[in-house]
Amino acid sequence: MKTKRKSTFIKFIQSSMPSIYVLLILSLWEGLARSGTIAVLFFPSPSSILTTLWHLIISGEVFSNLEISLVRMSWGIFFGLVPGVLLGLAMGWSNRIQKIMDPFIAALHPIPKIAIFPLIMIIFGLGEISKIVAIAISAFFPMLINSMAGVRQLTPVYFEVAKNYGANRWKTFFRIVLPGSLPMILAGARIAFNMALVITIAVELLTAREGLGVMIWFAWETLRTKELYATLVVIAALGMGINYLLQKATALMTPWHRSNSTE
Amino acid sequence: MGLQCIEISKKYKSRKGKVSALNNVDFSIDEQEFVCIVGPSGCGKTTLLKIIAGLLRPSTGKIVLDENDNSDRPRTAMVFQDQGLFPWMSVLDNVAFGLEMRGVDKSTRHLQAREFINRVGLGDFFQSYPNELSGGMRQRVAILRAFLTEPQILLMDEPLAGLDSQTRLVMQEELLRIWKDNRHTIIYVTHDINEAILLGDRILVMSGRPGSLRADIPIHLPRPRRRTDLNRLEILDLYEKIWNMIESEVKKELRIVVEN
Numbered sequence: 097m098k099t100k101r102k103s104t105f106i107k108f109i110q111s112s113m114p115s116i117y118v119l120l121i122l123s124l125w126e127g128l129a130r131s132g133t134i135a136v137l138f139f140p141s142p143s144s145i146l147t148t149l150w151h152l153i154i155s156g157e158v159f160s161n162l163e164i165s166l167v168r169m170s171w172g173i174f175f176g177l178v179p180g181v182l183l184g185l186a187m188g189w190s191n192r193i194q195k196i197m198d199p200f201i202a203a204l205h206p207i208p209k210i211a212i213f214p215l216i217m218i219i220f221g222l223g224e225i226s227k228i229v230a231i232a233i234s235a236f237f238p239m240l241i242n243s244m245a246g247v248r249q250l251t252p253v254y255f256e257v258a259k260n261y262g263a264n265r266w267k268t269f270f271r272i273v274l275p276g277s278l279p280m281i282l283a284g285a286r287i288a289f290n291m292a293l294v295i296t297i298a299v300e301l302l303t304a305r306e307g308l309g310v311m312i313w314f315a316w317e318t319l320r321t322k323e324l325y326a327t328l329v330v331i332a333a334l335g336m337g338i339n340y341l342l343q344k345a346t347a348l349m350t351p352w353h354r355s356n357s358t359e
Numbered sequence: 360m361g362l363q364c365i366e367i368s369k370k371y372k373s374r375k376g377k378v379s380a381l382n383n384v385d386f387s388i389d390e391q392e393f394v395c396i397v398g399p400s401g402c403g404k405t406t407l408l409k410i411i412a413g414l415l416r417p418s419t420g421k422i423v424l425d426e427n428d429n430s431d432r433p434r435t436a437m438v439f440q441d442q443g444l445f446p447w448m449s450v451l452d453n454v455a456f457g458l459e460m461r462g463v464d465k466s467t468r469h470l471q472a473r474e475f476i477n478r479v480g481l482g483d484f485f486q487s488y489p490n491e492l493s494g495g496m497r498q499r500v501a502i503l504r505a506f507l508t509e510p511q512i513l514l515m516d517e518p519l520a521g522l523d524s525q526t527r528l529v530m531q532e533e534l535l536r537i538w539k540d541n542r543h544t545i546i547y548v549t550h551d552i553n554e555a556i557l558l559g560d561r562i563l564v565m566s567g568r569p570g571s572l573r574a575d576i577p578i579h580l581p582r583p584r585r586r587t588d589l590n591r592l593e594i595l596d597l598y599e600k601i602w603n604m605i606e607s608e609v610k611k612e613l614r615i616v617v618e619n
Contacts, residue, residue, distance in 0.1 A: 251442050253439050253441075253442045253443055254442075254445060256409075256414050256437075256439070257437070257439065257443050257445075257456075258460070259413075259414060260412050260413075260414060260435065260436065260437045261433070261436065261456060261457045261460040261461075261508065262433060262460045262461060263460045267459075267460060271445075271448075271456075271459075272445070275445075275447040275448075276445070276446075276447060278447070350447070351488070352446050352447050352448075352488035352489075352490065353446075
C-alpha cells in the first residue's frame, strides 16, 4: 500500500517536472531582472513581458497582425501543399514521372528558400503574391519528398492485390496510393507547416507592412524589447498550436497507424 | 471452372543475363479440384501463380480457362503469403474489397462481407484494423476476401507459411471447412508436403530452377480428412516419395554434395 502510493506520487512529480523547470527558470529570470542583476533592456522581466502582451492583445494589435500572417501563411501552404502532394504521389507511383522530375527536384530542393526570395520579388513584385509564393515553395518541398516516399514504402503486394481484384487506376489511387501514403504525407505536413511559419516570419521581416514579423521588426527598430518578446511569445504559441492541431488531425485521419494505436 | 496451362515458360532479365524461371509447365485442372503445388524454394511456384492470376505475362505459352460459366464472376482471386491486407482498411472493408472493385454498392457488399465474417466467428472484429489482429486472424480475413468474390479459380500462395506451426495446423482444417461449402477450384502453393497431402486432390511436384513439372500425383484420401489420416501407411509412403523428389533439388540448390 505504502509503496504504491509513493510510486504514484513520484509519477506525478516526474510528469510535472518539465513545468517545474520552466517555472523555476522564469522565476529566476524574474528575480534577476527585478534586482537589476541583468539589464532589463535586453532581458525584461517575464511579468512585464506578459503585461505588454496583454496590452497588445486588448489594443487589437496582436490579432490584426496574427490574422494577416495566418492568412498569408494559409494561402502559401495551400498553394504549396496541394501541388506538392499531387506531384509527390505521381513521382512515387510512376517511375517515368520520377525520372523526368528528379533532376529539377534535386537541383532546387537544397537551395535555402529564403535565398530565392529576392528573385521571387523581381518576378512577382513587392505585393502579397511574392510572399505567398515564397511560403508556398517552402511548404512544397517537404510535401513532395514525403508524399513520394509514402508511395515508395508501400509493399508491391498491395498493388498486386489491387490489380488481381481488378482495380482500375482511379480506384488504385483512392483506395491504395492515397490512404497508404497518408501517414507519411501527414508527417510531411508537419514539416511543411513549420517551414511555412519560418518563411512567413522571414519575408515579413524583410518587406511586409503588417504581420507578426513586422511587429518584431518595429519593436527592434524602436528598441521596445518587451514588445519584441511579447511577439515571440505569440509566434511560439502559434507554432505550438499548429503542431498540436496537426497531431490531432493525424490521429484522427490515420487511426490504423501504429504510432497512434499504441497510445 | 477448369483451367489449362499450356507450355508456360518465363524468362527474366537480370544482371547475369536471362534467367529462366519456368520451363514448359503444362497441366490442366478440373472444376472444383483442389490442386497443391509443392517444390523447393525458388522453383517458380509464385511466378506460376502470378501468371495464372494475370499479374505476370508468360514468355511463351498461355493460360486457358474453360468458359462454360457466363456469369461475371472474376477469373481469379489470389491469397498472398503475407501483407496482403490493407492496413488502412477495417476488416469489413478488407473483406469487401474484391466486391468494391467489382462495383458492388456499399450496403450490399458490407452485408455480404458481414455474413461471411460472422460465419467464421470473427464478428467481433468488423471494425478492427489488420494490425490489431493476430497473424492467424489476418490470414483468415485474407482468405475470406478471396472467397467472397466467388472467383472461378482461387490462387493461394503459401497462405499459411507465415504462421507458427500450431496455428498452421488449425488453419489447414479451417481452410477445408470454408472450402467444403463452396467447392471452389483452388491452386494452392506450399512447400509443406503434409499440408499438400491433407488439402489437395492432386499434388503437382515441381523441380528447381528453371521450374518445371516433375510429377502429378493424385491423393486418394476420402473427405472429410483428418490430421490422423497422415499416419496411414500408404500416405507415409507417398510422403517419402514426394520428399525424395524434392530433397535432391534442395541439396542441389544448397550445393550439398550427395555421396553414393
